[in-house]
Amino acid sequence: MKIVLATRNRGKIEEIKELLKGCGFEMLTLDDFPGLALPPEDMRDFKGNALKKARSVASKTGIPSLADDSGLCVDALQGGPGVHSARYAGKGATDSDNYEKLLKELKNIPPGQRTARFVCVAALATPGGREKTFDGSLEGVIGNEPRGEYGFGYDPVFIVPGPGKTLAELSPEEKNMVSHRAKALGRLKDWLKKQMP
Numbered sequence: 001m002k003i004v005l006a007t008r009n010r011g012k013i014e015e016i017k018e019l020l021k022g023c024g025f026e027m028l029t030l031d032d033f034p035g036l037a038l039p040p041e042d043m044r045d046f047k048g049n050a051l052k053k054a055r056s057v058a059s060k061t062g063i064p065s066l067a068d069d070s071g072l073c074v075d076a077l078q079g080g081p082g083v084h085s086a087r088y089a090g091k092g093a094t095d096s097d098n099y100e101k102l103l104k105e106l107k108n109i110p111p112g113q114r115t116a117r118f119v120c121v122a123a124l125a126t127p128g129g130r131e132k133t134f135d136g137s138l139e140g141v142i143g144n145e146p147r148g149e150y151g152f153g154y155d156p157v158f159i160v161p162g163p164g165k166t167l168a169e170l171s172p173e174e175k176n177m178v179s180h181r182a183k184a185l186g187r188l189k190d191w192l193k194k195q196m197p
């Protein structure tokens with residue numbers, strides 16, 4: 001079955017392709033539909049944005065679509081940057097612009113109050129209007145400086161408590177065993193299995 005991933009984020013695409021390996025999807029990306037624009041992510045929550053992207057891509061391509069809306073929610077910032085994670089340091093911000101801004105904002109926050117979580121909502125939508133969402137989260141703390149070379153986004157500043165390493169210090173395989181995205185897509189896979197006769 002063909003499915004279009006409703007994202008241009010290379011980091012997400014690599015992880016989703018790996019996490020859904022063996023599910024029988026032929027995964028297309030927006031690169032296969034030049035000129036197709038994603039709708040603005042202007043909803044209040046991850047679920048709203050994920051559904052908006054999946055619905056839009058499914059209706060424009062005529063193929064079922066999977067969207068991922070995700071972000072980092074920091075307790076000391078009352079859940080921010082949350083749905084604004086991708087553009088935290090402004091339009092066109094790079095990953096390092098965003099996490100450097102975060103480190104600056106948290107400069108005076110002591111270790112015990114640097115708790116945060118990554119949240120992911122994966123939305124599946126068909127051109128015929130069927131839709132379903134799955135969520136996952138990962139608890140951690142924000143470090144004092146970036147560490148590690150893997151991953152994308154805020155991975156270099158997000159410390160996973162067990163191993164005490166940032167997500168960017170975990171290999172892609174290790175990140176895919178614990179991440180918010182792995183949990184959301186794990187739920188999607190469980191649901192898919194139940195749909196099979």
Ligand code: IMP
Nearest residue numbers: 068069070071072085086152153154155
């Ligand atoms: P959006 O879902 O396109 O709005 O963008 C999500 C943003 O959240 C990304 O651009 C990253 O900055 C951040 N983000 C989401 N998931 C991850 C992750 O697994 N690691 C690091 N940053 C992430």
